[in-house]
Amino acid sequence: MLRMDLQEILNMRGNEKKYDLLAIDDIAEKFSEIVDWAIRIKNDDDALYDFKPLEGMSVGSIYEKPSTRTRVSFETGVNRLGGQPITLLSSDLQLGKSETIADTAAVLSRYLDCITYRCFGHDDVMELAKHSTVPVINALSDLHHPCQAAADMMTIVENSDRVDGHVAWVGDGNNVLHDLALGCAILGIDIIYATPEGFEPDPEIMRRAEKIADKSGSIIEGRNMAEDAVTDAGVIYTDVFVSMGEEHLEGKMGSFDGFQVNGNLVSKADENYLFMHCLPAHRGDEVTDEVIDSRNSVVFDQAENRMWAQMSLLTLLCNEAAWETYWELR
Numbered sequence: 264m265l266r267m268d269l270q271e272i273l274n275m276r277g278n279e280k281k282y283d284l285l286a287i288d289d290i291a292e293k294f295s296e297i298v299d300w301a302i303r304i305k306n307d308d309d310a311l312y313d314f315k316p317l318e319g320m321s322v323g324s325i326y327e328k329p330s331t332r333t334r335v336s337f338e339t340g341v342n343r344l345g346g347q348p349i350t351l352l353s354s355d356l357q358l359g360k361s362e363t364i365a366d367t368a369a370v371l372s373r374y375l376d377c378i379t380y381r382c383f384g385h386d387d388v389m390e391l392a393k394h395s396t397v398p399v400i401n402a403l404s405d406l407h408h409p410c411q412a413a414a415d416m417m418t419i420v421e422n423s424d425r426v427d428g429h430v431a432w433v434g435d436g437n438n439v440l441h442d443l444a445l446g447c448a449i450l451g452i453d454i455i456y457a458t459p460e461g462f463e464p465d466p467e468i469m470r471r472a473e474k475i476a477d478k479s480g481s482i483i484e485g486r487n488m489a490e491d492a493v494t495d496a497g498v499i500y501t502d503v504f505v506s507m508g509e510e511h512l513e514g515k516m517g518s519f520d521g522f523q524v525n526g527n528l529v530s531k532a533d534e535n536y537l538f539m540h541c542l543p544a545h546r547g548d549e550v551t552d553e554v555i556d557s558r559n560s561v562v563f564d565q566a567e568n569r570m571w572a573q574m575s576l577l578t579l580l581c582n583e584a585a586w587e588t589y590w591e592l593r
């Protein structure tokens with residue numbers, strides 16, 4: 264690409280409409296392109312020398328819970344796109360102490376070009392988005408983890424030659440499952456999830472996913488036995504049984520007998536199955552070393568893809584003209 268073209272792209276910076284990403288179905292129409300864009304920039308060795316669509320922009324990331332992948336992938340991704348990442352730990356902010364989410368959103372919108380927010384209750388990120396004049400990205404709430412789903416679907420698409428069978432979820436019906444099911448539905452991929460009784464995913468979110476799946480032609484099914492989900496699967500995905508903020512739920516762990524992803528369980532899947540986990544993994548609980556360290560495991564590709572997928576999302580949300588033009592020209 265010529266420098267001249269890039270300058271033109273950068274001059275077009277700034278979206279007319281504010282988009283927020285609170286759940287992956289917020290960007291359903293463009294999701295397939297977002298994934299392809301991320302794969303393309305990941306494999307484009309030259310792209311990032313010239314392409315700086317976030318130049319002069321600042322992206323602030325608020326964390327109310329710990330993070331390794333989300334924090335580092337946002338910081339490095341924003342930096343690669345030419346922007347300034349600012350990490351805001353909630354312990355250092357007035358938010359949650361004496362200042363409301365609405366006032367925080369209004370103030371931060373005066374400094375920042377995009378805000379990412381990892382929070383406890385999903386209502387909090389909705390409130391931040393409502394009062395922010397710049398795009399807000401949910402960096403994990405109790406109900407949704409759209410950035411994870413973007414990276415997960417990117418990883419599945421990257422491995423599509425090898426995947427022969429549906430996506431099987433084994434474990435808790437949690438935030439990661441919600442956006443994974445929505446992501447599969449959007450891309451027309453079948454998903455069968457197995458959760459213990461009483462730990463099924465949110466029915467309203469699954470209805471949303473089923474509605475999308477009806478259009479894309481994919482299947483979404485729920486089971487209560489891990490084996491039923493895993494048999495003939497092309498992908499096996501699990502996550503921790505106890506999520507951040509649920510540590511007080513004593514005895515929850517005890518409900519997951521039979522849901523560990525181990526050698527016996529994966530023997531029911533296609534032999535080339537992908538093992539996926541959003542990480543951090545609690546080795547020995549939801550997954551054994553034998554599985555997570557096997558040749559089938561793509562967990563570190565997933566972790567890397569967080570950065571590329573978020574770069575695609577950030578460019579779309581902060582500088583749609585550059586996102587479109589890069590996509591057309593490269």
Ligand code: CP
Nearest residue numbers: 330331332333541542
């Ligand atoms: N998968 C994920 O969101 O990891 P972190 O909690 O480390 O950000």
Ligand code: NVA
Nearest residue numbers: 437502506507541542
């Ligand atoms: N379900 C987990 C995901 C961590 C990335 C949690 O919310 O803690």
